[in-house]
Amino acid sequence: MQANDDLAGTVTAIEVAHRLAENPLPPGSLSVRFWFGPETIGTIAYLAHHEDLIPQLKGGIFVEMTGNVSPIAWHHSRQHDHLLDRITAYVLRDTEHAERDFAAHPANDERVINGPGVNVPCISVNRWPYDEYHTTDDNLEIIQEEMLQGAADVIEQIVRVYATNYIPRRTFRGPVFLSGNGLWVDWRENWELNRAIEKIMMRFEGQHTIFDIADEVGLDYWVVRDYVEKFRAKGFIEALPIPSEA
Known part of the structure; x- marks a missing residue:
């Protein structure tokens, strides 16, 4: 051995x-x-x-x-x-x-x-x-x-x-009232995430995983996932499983 x-x-x-x-x-x-x-x-x-x-x-x-x-x-x-x-x-x-x-x-x-x-x-x-x-x-x-x-x-x-990781798919239509739902990010606390909010939301069409989104907007996976989870907690997205290839 x-x-x-x-x-x-x-x-x-x-x-x-x-x-x-x-x-x-x-x-x-x-x-x-x-x-x-x-x-x-x-x-x-x-x-x-x-x-x-x-x-x-x-x-x-x-x-x-x-x-x-x-x-x-x-x-x-x-x-x-x-x-x-x-x-x-x-x-x-x-x-x-x-x-x-x-x-x-x-x-x-x-x-x-x-x-x-x-x-x-x-x-x-x-x-x-x-x-x-x-x-x-x-x-x-x-x-x-x-x-x-x-x-x-x-x-x-x-x-x-x-x-x-999962695929977030929106349940909302039109703009989300971010500050009214506790989803606005203060630019003085996290400038990068503040600038990426709209880019992240535009990827809630059920075609991107959270990892895909983080990769495309250039942010840390866990930062993006924590933020997306706030939308999920408010009922603005649903989590779809990633299909198996087997």
């Missing part, structure tokens, strides 16, 4: 699970399923026995080799430019990382989850390269707590953005 390939990925995934349990996603978010099993054949067997689950899956993250001292390396989904890819790039925008194509070496269960006949968008997160790969030197001596936690930080943020 090797330490980094792949007990480290299991440890990182468990850490993310603990964090989500301690600080749950808000109501209405996607549920998050953690699955641990033998490489490739385990995923094939699991999906073969749970085919009814496949259409419900909105995305996946394969986690492995996260304890060695190397930058984060992430592999695109087979779709390459899926929302999951874009969110991953957003989360890693200020972090040193390597960006790789789908199923580029080293490839694993994403080839099953995102492969023909299943096609659930799935990325892979690891740390690469490391010289000890597939050697007896892959042992506990190369595992660093900081690396495990850093990978968990990245994966947790990807999950939080992806799971809380």
